[in-house]
Amino acid sequence: MNTLKYKGFIGSVAFSETDGVFFGKIEGIDGLVNFEGESVTELTNSFHEAVEDYLAYCEEEGIEPHKSYSGTLNIRLTPDIHNRVAVLAKQAGISINAFIRNAVEKQVAAML
Template identity: 45%
Template sequence: MKYLKYKGYTGSVEYSEEDDCLYGKVQGMSKNAITYEGKDVNELKKDFEGAIDDYIKLAYQ
């Protein structure tokens, strides 16, 4: 399995044959679940980074 990294967070990369898409979840989070998905690697990375940015905005308001 490969991982994405952004701003100190690490996310998994999985493939769903049923949905024909890539998806993942940020690793090491006990309270919150941050998930993301995309049809290709670029879309997956964009959604992952956007999810992290959104989480940081909400967590540190």
């Protein structure tokens, strides 16, 4: 998926060949904020404007701009990977949950 980034927000990007327009929405928020443009520059400017408008709205309403997450995540693994994770977690003396959390935290840190 193509994305734009601005002020800690991510915007998804798609193209409608029928309409000849780029479009997207701000991801990771409790709500729906769309933006569009006929060129990359216009799309980028529209995204920045949408983020600014959304931030102003959140400030006026006294709401948190970013989506809140519970911290609970269900994942699907193949039985083989599940087995390998269980063995590695046991060898490390930790739970499967702690093993997966550590792996995800390392991956996220490496990508930042």
